[in-house]
Amino acid sequence: xxxxxxxxxxxxxxxxxxxxxxxxxxxxxxxxxxxxxxxxxxxxxxxxxxxxxxxxxxxxxxxxxxxxxxxxxxxxxxxxxxxxxxxxxxxxxxxxxxxxxxxxxxxxxxxxxx
Amino acid sequence: xxxxxxxxxxxxxxxxxxxxxxxxxxxxxxxxxxxxxxxxxxxxxxxxxxxxxxxxxxxxxxxxxxxxxxxxxxxxxxxxxxxxxxxxxxxxxxxxxxxxxxxxxxxxxxxxx
Numbered sequence: 337x338x339x340x341x342x343x344x345x346x347x348x349x350x351x352x353x354x355x356x357x358x359x360x361x362x363x364x365x366x367x368x369x370x371x372x373x374x375x376x377x378x379x380x381x382x383x384x385x386x387x388x389x390x391x392x393x394x395x396x397x398x399x400x401x402x403x404x405x406x407x408x409x410x411x412x413x414x415x416x417x418x419x420x421x422x423x424x425x426x427x428x429x430x431x432x433x434x435x436x437x438x439x440x441x442x443x444x445x446x447x448x449x450x
Numbered sequence: 451x452x453x454x455x456x457x458x459x460x461x462x463x464x465x466x467x468x469x470x471x472x473x474x475x476x477x478x479x480x481x482x483x484x485x486x487x488x489x490x491x492x493x494x495x496x497x498x499x500x501x502x503x504x505x506x507x508x509x510x511x512x513x514x515x516x517x518x519x520x521x522x523x524x525x526x527x528x529x530x531x532x533x534x535x536x537x538x539x540x541x542x543x544x545x546x547x548x549x550x551x552x553x554x555x556x557x558x559x560x561x562x563x
Contacts, residue, residue: 340493369550379494379553394550426493428550439486439551441493 339363340442342427348448355414357445359427368410369428369439370394370402379426385410386432417449454538459558462528470523470557472538477518482541484551485512485523487534494537494553497523533561 343358359368369384371394381394383402391402399421403411410429414421427442455473462468474483485497498505498512500521505512511524525532537556 367550371553376555378555381550381552384550428493438496439494441495444491444493 340427340429340440342425342442342445344445345443346446346448348450349414349417350450351418353414353417353449355417355447355449357412357414357425357427357447359410359412359429359442360408361410361429361440362408363429363440364407365429365431365440366407367430367432368404369430370400370410370412371426371428372396372423373426373444374423382412417447419449421447422449423447454540454554456536456538456554456557458555459560461560461562462525464530464561464563465527468525468528468532468559468561470525470536470538470559471520472522473520474538474540475519477540478542480542483512483514483518483521484539484541485510486537486539486551486553488537488556489531489534497536499541528559528561530561530563533559535559 340361349355367386370382371379373379380396382400383394385391385404388407401413425445428439430439431437482499482501484499486494487497488494498507498510500512513522535556535558537553539551
């Protein structure tokens, strides 16, 4: 079974802190994604990567950066956390999403910024 | 990707069938129809997908209208563990494969014991 793991299920940080959210997948997937999910807004794409050292902005990249130094690991970085970044963060991975490929999600990290 | 429309919420009794509708009137001939669901406090998970013909797997069935402008996800016997948000997503088979799935707001299914 594909496994996507995220470094923390719950995280509490203070405004202005630098925050790292780590995601690791064990199926040699080429694509990796970071979403955030907020009540009433659904899943919104922050960044994605289709290869090592490659990254693409999603719909809401402002205030975030990402790093993909190894194929299995995709990190989301909040350079200076703010209270409006309090959210559930979901990582996903997949092979190239032609017709029937599946996107696999991690369990999520619930981040609270005080 | 073409747009989908789903009801915000639905309710079902336990052990009864559930039909979750999805409208996609602007679907193109190369769009696959995917369904994912998100259980409480978990990430989304794949349920089923299809192109033109009806599809069955161990989780559900997918019924696709002949004109492909709508589809229905069928849970044959709802259980309490099926309570989740269900997402209907279109995916172009001609897409390069590097862009992610786009999730709408989905349908929140409640199952009553």
